Amino acid sequence: MTGETIVDGEHQQLVRIINLVIERQSQNSSKEDTQSLLDKLVKYAAMHFAHEETLMVSSGCDPRFVEAHKAIHRRFAQQVGRMCEFPSDKGMEHLLRFLTSWLAQHILGIDQSMARQIRKIRRGVTAESAYLEEKEIQTDPATSSLIDAMNALYGVIAARNDSLFELNRGLDAQVSQRTRELADANARLTSDQAKLVEVLNKYEDTQQKLLQSEKLAAIGQLAAGVAHEINNPIGFVNSNLGTLKTYISHLLDVVSAYEAVGKGADVTVLAAAIKKADLDFLREDLPSLLTESQAGLSRVTKIVQDLKDFSHVDQTGRQLANLNAAMESTLNVVSNELKYKAEVVRELGDIPEVDCDPAQINQVFMNLLVNAAHAIEHRGTIFVRSGIADDGVWFEVEDTGKGMSDAVMSRIFEPFFTTKAVGQGTGLGLSISYDIIVKRHGGKLDVFSGEGKGARFRIWLPKSSNVGAEGV
């Protein structure tokens, strides 16, 4: 007790508030709750310090003492503020311990000293001698030196606290700087990734277009052969129809002559008409003209059907397909290209249906067959074989052509690699075949050849595969 009513009352109030904070803290009440109570404590302390300072001045205490006391107040407010600003894990616990010890020390130490000086001044002692007496007080040397030591200790801690605070602030600035840099780097990475995704999409798009254009180029190569094959029947059917027109007009002349004779005309008219029509020849030629023309039209129909089967225009994507039939339809389409170059020998085995994209497999078959025909310089044989192996089916296309060297063989699956003359091939056929068989169907595409020894391409496809199911 200081003996000063206001000061003592306020001291009691401070101790009550601290007890309340400790109670709240031990009950684990919400942070906001404890925080608001702390705020209240700090405000109350500030008010109390103001009262003490006014009291010291109005009582006429020695200015040196007033200044020292004020400084202690200021430091306290500063320390509490910093502790609140940088709460650590044990922040609240540390803060409470600081508050209780500081207030105990303050109330029992300097405040008591202040009260004694005020009392002496009221008794008529000068402020200066009261202050000096207080400094020399010997009544309780242990307590006095203890308080001095604590003040000193407190000063050291406060100084340490200050440097820690500075360090903390620097760290904080560093952390926020690093955070900014990280955020920038992150943003760059995100935009880089977006660009990569875009490039990847473009690449896939290009790959699809390449596949499509290679298919078109291959069909273009076939087109000349197919045109020849279609133009031949159309040519003779058309010509036969023209001849038929002449035949019929001659026959109608004969009929007219018969009518004329019926109406009483001379019989020689009829004989002349019959002679002109060459009736005997017509009797013999007319049926064969019609039969040949019909056969010609059937051939055109079949070519169109073969083209449809080959391109699978009506069925795209993955399905169970009989690849022997696919090979047949491809052979039908390519036969126009092959028949002037080679005899095709089929050695097709009994194979199960395979889960695949038949239009793509046909494209591979076509590439292999056209390549085989191109490899044959004059006339040769192309063997087409199939069979079952390793839970899948295999196909072979072998030719008796000029074959290739090891150097060429090592590069044939590279895009744009070709040994054909400009305009003869795109250099993409085998590269795309490899893509279709290996990447899209999870199969294998192998080649066996030597210079002058012909070439044998072997495809193996699994019965069912889950690889690259995208359609083209």
Add this chain to the structure above:
Amino acid sequence: MSRILILDDEDSILKSLKRLLRVAPCTVGNKTFALEVETFGSPLEAIERARHEPFDLFLSDFRMPEMDGIEFLKVVKEIQPDAARLILSGYADLNALVRAVNEIGIDRFIGKPWNDYELLSAIAQSLAHRELMLENRQLANLVRLDMGDITPETLEAQRLEALEPGITQVNWGPDGSVLLDADLTNRG
């Protein structure tokens, strides 16, 4: 009577052409050619025939198994250089067309499917052109003979050479012997 040899690996084409040439008149201007048509499905057989019979015109397909139309016409041009040469093809390949014109100087290239009228007039025009060319040559030779630029012996040699190419050339062996045509000896 104009003699025509038609070569195509497609039998139906040969038959339809035969029919067409039998019933339709082959006319140019007011001149009509009476035709005698022989058809062949194999170039080798056709060449064999051309070695023994003269023809006024050869009409050939382009794409055939044994040899293509250009090679065939090249061979018959050696045998019968004065005959007209035509190609009838559904294979519209510019390279083939260029070769046909530059290497053997074909008279016409007719596409398949053909128009009957165009085919007939192409044949008639080629025949008429050939007749005119031969007549010109004969008249020019007569003039040369009159003017003494050419001897009757040379003229006769030319006539024989035209009939049987190579007959006026003698193939001497190193020992002074006369070598016979390899083809003839091979044929026994």
